[in-house]
Amino acid sequence: MTTTASETDGPVGSAGQPGGDRSRLAESLGLTDDDLRLMYRRVALARAIDERMWVLNRAGRVPFVISGQGHEGAQVGIVSNLRPGLDWLVPFYRSVAGVLTFGMSAREIMLAQYAKAPDPSSGGRQMPGHYGGSAHNILSTSSPVGTQILHAVGLALAAKIRRTGQVVVTALGEGASNQGDFHEGMNFAGLHKLPVITVIENNGYAISVPAAKQAPIVDLADRAAGYGMPGLVVDGADVVGCWRAGHEAVERARRGEGPTIIEAKVTRLTAHSSDDQQTKYRTPEELERERLRDPLPCFREQLLEAGVLSSELVERIAAEIAAEVNDATDWAEQQPDPTVDSATRHVYAEDPA
Amino acid sequence: MTTTASETDGPVGSAGQPGGDRSRLAESLGLTDDDLRLMYRRVALARAIDERMWVLNRAGRVPFVISGQGHEGAQVGIVSNLRPGLDWLVPFYRSVAGVLTFGMSAREIMLAQYAKAPDPSSGGRQMPGHYGGSAHNILSTSSPVGTQILHAVGLALAAKIRRTGQVVVTALGEGASNQGDFHEGMNFAGLHKLPVITVIENNGYAISVPAAKQAPIVDLADRAAGYGMPGLVVDGADVVGCWRAGHEAVERARRGEGPTIIEAKVTRLTAHSSDDQQTKYRTPEELERERLRDPLPCFREQLLEAGVLSSELVERIAAEIAAEVNDATDWAEQQPDPTVDSATRHVYAEDPA
Amino acid sequence: MATRTLIEAIREGLRDEMRRDPSTIVLGEDVGVKGGVFLATDGLYDEFGEERVIDTPLTESMIVGVSIGASANGLRPIAEIQFADFIFPAFNQLVSEAARMRYRSNGAFGCPITVRAPYGGGVHGALYHSQSVEAFFTHVPGLKVVIPSTPYDAKGLLRSAIRDYDPVLFFEHKKMYRSVRGDVPDGEYSVPLGKAAVTRIGAQVTVVAYGLMAHYALEAADRVEDEDISVEVIDVRTLRPLDRTTILDSVRKTGKCLVVYEANKFGGYGAEIAAMVAEEAFDYLDGPVMRVAAPDVPAVPYNHVLEDWFMLDPERIAGAIRDLAAY
Amino acid sequence: MATRTLIEAIREGLRDEMRRDPSTIVLGEDVGVKGGVFLATDGLYDEFGEERVIDTPLTESMIVGVSIGASANGLRPIAEIQFADFIFPAFNQLVSEAARMRYRSNGAFGCPITVRAPYGGGVHGALYHSQSVEAFFTHVPGLKVVIPSTPYDAKGLLRSAIRDYDPVLFFEHKKMYRSVRGDVPDGEYSVPLGKAAVTRIGAQVTVVAYGLMAHYALEAADRVEDEDISVEVIDVRTLRPLDRTTILDSVRKTGKCLVVYEANKFGGYGAEIAAMVAEEAFDYLDGPVMRVAAPDVPAVPYNHVLEDWFMLDPERIAGAIRDLAAY
Numbered sequence A, B: 001m002t003t004t005a006s007e008t009d010g011p012v013g014s015a016g017q018p019g020g021d022r023s024r025l026a027e028s029l030g031l032t033d034d035d036l037r038l039m040y041r042r043v044a045l046a047r048a049i050d051e052r053m054w055v056l057n058r059a060g061r062v063p064f065v066i067s068g069q070g071h072e073g074a075q076v077g078i079v080s081n082l083r084p085g086l087d088w089l090v091p092f093y094r095s096v097a098g099v100l101t102f103g104m105s106a107r108e109i110m111l112a113q114y115a116k117a118p119d120p121s122s123g124g125r126q127m128p129g130h131y132g133g134s135a136h137n138i139l140s141t142s143s144p145v146g147t148q149i150l151h152a153v154g155l156a157l158a159a160k161i162r163r164t165g166q167v168v169v170t171a172l173g174e175g176a177s178n179q180g181d182f183h184e185g186m187n188f189a190g191l192h193k194l195p196v197i198t199v200i201e202n203n204g205y206a207i208s209v210p211a212a213k214q215a216p217i218v219d220l221a222d223r224a225a226g227y228g229m230p231g232l233v234v235d236g237a238d239v240v241g242c243w244r245a246g247h248e249a250v251e252r253a254r255r256g257e258g259p260t261i262i263e264a265k266v267t268r269l270t271a272h273s274s275d276d277q278q279t280k281y282r283t284p285e286e287l288e289r290e291r292l293r294d295p296l297p298c299f300r301e302q303l304l305e306a307g308v309l310s311s312e313l314v315e316r317i318a319a320e321i322a323a324e325v326n327d328a329t330d331w332a333e334q335q336p337d338p339t340v341d342s343a344t345r346h347v348y349a350e351d352p353a
Numbered sequence C, D: 001m002a003t004r005t006l007i008e009a010i011r012e013g014l015r016d017e018m019r020r021d022p023s024t025i026v027l028g029e030d031v032g033v034k035g036g037v038f039l040a041t042d043g044l045y046d047e048f049g050e051e052r053v054i055d056t057p058l059t060e061s062m063i064v065g066v067s068i069g070a071s072a073n074g075l076r077p078i079a080e081i082q083f084a085d086f087i088f089p090a091f092n093q094l095v096s097e098a099a100r101m102r103y104r105s106n107g108a109f110g111c112p113i114t115v116r117a118p119y120g121g122g123v124h125g126a127l128y129h130s131q132s133v134e135a136f137f138t139h140v141p142g143l144k145v146v147i148p149s150t151p152y153d154a155k156g157l158l159r160s161a162i163r164d165y166d167p168v169l170f171f172e173h174k175k176m177y178r179s180v181r182g183d184v185p186d187g188e189y190s191v192p193l194g195k196a197a198v199t200r201i202g203a204q205v206t207v208v209a210y211g212l213m214a215h216y217a218l219e220a221a222d223r224v225e226d227e228d229i230s231v232e233v234i235d236v237r238t239l240r241p242l243d244r245t246t247i248l249d250s251v252r253k254t255g256k257c258l259v260v261y262e263a264n265k266f267g268g269y270g271a272e273i274a275a276m277v278a279e280e281a282f283d284y285l286d287g288p289v290m291r292v293a294a295p296d297v298p299a300v301p302y303n304h305v306l307e308d309w310f311m312l313d314p315e316r317i318a319g320a321i322r323d324l325a326a327y
């Protein structure tokens, strides 16, 4: 598993006994304990950044939040299998953990949250959550749901034609998977056996519309068969299981054997966005119940039991993350807003050459 | 099975021994021999009208033809299960036999072919093949493929809400089934268990693009499972088999048990349209081979063997059909063209009341 | 008479029509239990049940296409597209199908559907929750396009739209939902489609606008009043079919015309009004037909600095009025 | 120099660019083995193989959406939409995605794709094989829109479109494919985007047109010549970005402007040109800016009587020129 620049000299490297003992769990996955600690750190960091976004919103410091609490396990598990710098990620607005895993820094995410001029996603032009960045091979994303699927398939087509060996991962919600673009994209991907992995992060709701009112089937991954590709269903609270599914799919794509649909059953731990009142359509009991499906504690327990994490290490990581999030927040808040004279730039290419 | 006005005093009624003996075949289907003869007559009539269209085009009498030679068996077999006057048909440009079966007359079809003022489909405003008519519960159809699926689903939604007991049949090509509207429509139909039957008439080509370049799977009906509905595959040359599938689907819909996708494997015996040169992408051998899948002779043989048809009857029906087609052609050709002063009518409702 | 916000007037219009006509249904994303993301349909689910108030899957083409089919079989669907920005997946169904059902069938079939959608900027909606998309539809014969600017008109025009026998696109400015209040009669009334309103009478300059800009135009007119510039303001209300007479009569009187719209200037709806005036009132013009509209960048950027830069305001409109008056 | 039909020039333009730039691919329905329903891509499949000339499934949104993604990963896709009438399923991908990729990413990503589509009436194409859809796209910042009227321009502009770094919609009038011939240089040349052409010099009336109407405008100018009406004709060629200077300079000279377009008049592209002229050349106008365009019915009906009624012809344009000249 590849670590990204910002992570190499992180706490994890220092945490794992260099070349030291290897847990059964890690061994069974062909990973090192450090790899697992890194995955844990990513889940925890994403959560911490995400929670900070909501704090800032409630404090009136940022007007809008849409994020991924409950989705982090699936994103980290799957995206950890990609090669930053080579592969592509085409995220959606819940992909906080996904873009972090693929190389975005906490600072870059906070820049988008504050919509500041240096924001690599859009220079403050898009709403927070619309991640992208050419430096990270993360394609710019828009708001209309489902459109990104076709872009991911197109990236994969180019990868195949140009023989770059790239693999593309894209993510969307279960609601978006009912859009026509999903059908057209999966059909083409299956037809040309393109190296693209489509992750349906099924959190059971499209804003207020429950899964039962969205589609007549329980597992949307079942639709993969109709596109001549494998469809995997994984529990989003089982980070290791998500990694396994991602590993299998990425390897298949890398071998040129074509696309995969992975449906991760996740939970939405927050309202849809800061504009939504979910208590109007979700009961307290349900919200309570859903907490049990939170990937963060589940993964932590698993790694503690496996001896990959110790309570000391958990605390150290938590402290380091807290510092990282504070730094990202303070730093981003101090960055300049985009200037009016920049507003007309980049409607068209500036210097074609 | 219901006959339509134009057919009641047709040759078939007179042909069958009134209340007379019943073939095993008819018995096994719960039909009478007359029903089977009527179906045969519809297939044969559709073919005769269709061939006439092409003759007229080659003779320079009509500028354009798009029609359904090879598709008639599936259309007659399935649509024969509907109740004219109650149910709905949402056809496509190959549905010559389908609309005939559902109540359109040879004259009405020829009016569309000549684009004359009395043409019930569009008053000569649309290209030939865009059948529709409020008198027959045949919804007006357009050229963009796949859009009609959603209209059929909408008709079925209204049928369910208004409790009319109506069943809706719509048809499209396998190429069109890859359009986003198919996905969105099937998902909604399955979700609300709507009384709509979607017939994919798979003739192996979307103009020049062969099935293998359209989708990664062989049987598009397999996609039905992803929409929580049954998917049936039938041989379009087996008219009786198509009737059985249609019967099963219509009964299910009528019982309120929801939609069905029927994929009929048909053959396209002509070029895509009079504008297409199919020899550029289909070999003589293939065209030769495909003739074996022609539903007309297949059905004729079957009914002769079953004793439902006799060679005399076949000839009499042929003669009557020839007369009917001549009458329709001559009559339609003499009808007036639409007038210029009618051109601005019906952009908006004329007298809302 | 009761005072209502724009959203309340729309909600009441929907409720009243659903009570009056059992063939009406409401369908869209989150319109049921949640009552819509702006609460335009709040309460309808409880009153009319899930059969007539349908929470649909996240599929706009289906929402419109199914409405078209249902309208051919005895229903009068009122569809909500959650944001006008998300109407594009349904573009083919609206333009190729809804708009032409009647014409292509030579009058055999109609398409009595209403498609509501919140539009407009100034709410931190950024590129995809702020657009003014009217020009994509006003060019389409067979469609009707309505943009109300007051609670009174919103309820009255919505009633007419729902009762209309043709497809009507009904765009509601989301910034006005709660910021604009006005009197709405308690009883039954409706405002006919196809009629513009002269919302301020003046002598020197005619300002033609709609939606939020119809308000800003009035504010701008106030600002220049004490500079002795007399402005007549016309609220278009129905963009298609357009009430040409009211606009032309006004311009023939004032001799000057300013068209204001929130959308991108190039190729926007205001271009049609300007072109019509330039063609049909030429002899009466004492100055160029001017347009004030949004800059030609894709849409409203998110950051407040950029958003403020993008959005028109009364002062910019007043500036154009001064220029035109001084011409 | 060699004489070419419009379709031959386009085919050569595609072939030459594909030979020059290995990152170009062609994709669309029937563009491969069949060579396109109008044979615009005939021969490309044999020369470049099925990897670079892709017969796609019947899915327009995919064709455009996949082109967008491929263009972000090193390819220059040239997509064909079989008929402009069928571009609407891809509307969301074109307007929400292709047009905004650069702006929304603050310049990080571009979208160098070319989308070709045959448009226009007069070929018995009826409601869905005859449309002029340009106005739906010329309103969109981020898109470029080109409509050539001669083989020379078609090849030269197509080259520029393919080499451009932004999404270009390239509309070709299907009636002109084989009916219009003209000289095309053998060697390498290109025609820049964003420049209109004065195709006839005159003094009294400026006629602005594009596509088939650019030819009809010239014919109309010939007809009124011996009535001593001197007409200047401008072929817009690139509708967005528009060459305002060439048009305004001409109108400031002639004092009269007629805009001709094949699409429905109301809200059509010509409205923008008329509005611009009325606003920026007002002081020079000796008559109203007039427009001649199609009637406001959904599209061209099929029956020849109705089709002839719908379509503009040189005589109708000449009539408008006479009115304007006499003004």
Ligand SMILES: Cc1ncc(C[n+]2csc(CCOP(=O)(O)OP(=O)(O)O)c2C)c(N)n1
Pocket (backbone or CB within 6 Å): A094, A143, A144, A145, A172, A173, A174, A175, A176, A177, A201, A203, A205, A206, A207, A272, C029, C058, C060, C082, C086, C089
């Ligand atoms: C085409 C389109 N229609 C509507 C919306 C408004 N909208 C934003 S998110 C959302 C729900 C998405 O649900 P899902 O795909 O399940 O993703 P989730 O938010 O649950 O992760 C909706 C309706 C949109 N962004 N795009």
Ligand SMILES: Cc1ncc(C[n+]2csc(CCOP(=O)(O)OP(=O)(O)O)c2C)c(N)n1
Pocket (backbone or CB within 6 Å): B094, B143, B144, B145, B172, B173, B174, B175, B176, B177, B201, B203, B205, B206, B207, B272, D029, D058, D060, D082, D086, D089
């Ligand atoms: C949206 C759209 N795109 C393209 C076309 C042009 N076109 C007409 S028929 C056709 C092929 C249809 O193939 P299929 O759906 O298999 O039906 P078939 O003609 O084979 O019966 C195409 C591409 C169209 N009518 N609509």
Ligand SMILES: [Mg+2]
Pocket (backbone or CB within 6 Å): A173, A174, A175, A201, A202, A203, A204, A205, A206, A207
């Ligand atoms: Mg969801």
Ligand SMILES: [Mg+2]
Pocket (backbone or CB within 6 Å): B173, B174, B175, B201, B202, B203, B204, B205, B206, B207
């Ligand atoms: Mg086919």
